Amino acid sequence: MREISVETIIDHVKDMCIESNFVLSEDIKEALDTYKSKEVSETGKNILFDIIQNAEIAESDRVPMCQDTGMAVVFVEIGQEVYIKGGLLEDAINEGIRRGYSEGYLRKSVVKDPLERVNTKDNTPGVIHYEIVSGDQLKITVAPKGFGSENMSRMKMLKPSDGIKGVKDFVLETVSLAGPNPCPPIVVGVGIGGTIEKAALIAKKSLMRDIRSENPLDHICQLEKDLLEGINKLGIGPQGLGGLTTSLGVNVEVYPTHIAGLPVVVNINCHATRHMSRII
Ligand code: SF4
Incomplete structure (x- = not known):
């Protein structure tokens, strides 16, 4: 031992x-930079610039x-x-x-x-x-x-026949309903399968994953891409003021489930997506 x-x-x-709380992770910084150059809304661009500058000040001045x-x-x-x-x-x-x-x-x-x-x-x-x-x-x-984003999370017990379309509709509906409240651009964590608490746990855990990574399962990786594209077509934009940048990344995790069910949980993180790991 x-x-x-x-x-x-x-x-x-x-x-x-x-x-x-002081240092934004590299994946989020990189995504903010990328989306700033792609954003078509002037207001959206300015907000992304402010978010990047805010993160730089937090890191250099050691404030949250x-x-x-x-x-x-x-x-x-x-x-x-x-x-x-x-x-x-x-x-x-x-x-x-x-x-x-x-x-x-x-x-x-x-x-x-x-x-x-x-x-x-x-x-x-x-x-x-x-x-x-x-x-x-x-x-x-x-x-x-933060609970501005946590409060916008939702769970639903879909029917197996709802399938992938049911999952997509539920995720897009959840992000739509959230609107500006979770301080977009957001990171979206989705847990599919297991029981209701397992789906919630894997949705949360998915938010710990680098947003530049992909789910190793081909069909889930494709789902992540489709969801990101669909979310960024909603037009919510940075801080909900319109634009292309509603989400910086979508991470999906799955787990085996019961023949009679299709649990789905959407857990939202704001642009201040904070997580840090250490191995002791
Ligand atoms: S940026 Fe995140 S933690 Fe801060 S108020 Fe918005 S939702 Fe809450």
Whole structure:
């Protein structure tokens, strides 16, 4: 067994909470640049320029790229040969979030009870997903999630006969209904299959994937391309003020499902798509 101390985990999670809020990932930066040169709307072009400049200032001045610094979503892949020394893994992750949001002066956006709505004042707890894998390493991905975009996500239990057309219609309808609310240009994550919670989980996980990558399955890769093209024909544009650039990328993940169902979840990320991974 390989030992990893809780202090090491706390430090990495703290750093990732701060860094992911300050530094936009390369795939999004590259896509913003590409779409800026393709955008036909003058207003849209100017907004894309502002978004790029905002990201540059955030990175150089070490300030958050958006006032909504998100609820911390954390994906953990833990090798079966890893032993966590000195405490509980979950406590360590939450302590990392607590320190990251405090030391990085990031907005605390979490309420303890969804109905009583009292702020926990330290942005904990995070939403943590665990996966047990082979090996002796620990991979942690931190993804601060703003709720302007999270609130625009939708799920639907389609009939199997709805097929690929049903999936496409639902995704396009979801992006249409969202309009300017998720701060476009957006990244669209789609989870298809499994059960309702599995579809939601893989939709979220798809947003962790580099938007320059493609799903390895040919028909799903084609679906990603078709959806991106369809979304960018909706005319919503940067910040919803019209134009060609509504989405920078669509990532789709699939999972086996029941003969009687076709669950679909659309999880939307704004242009401030934040995620960072480290392998310990
Ligand atoms: S949707 Fe994204 S860019 Fe818009 S306010 Fe929320 S975190 Fe910020």
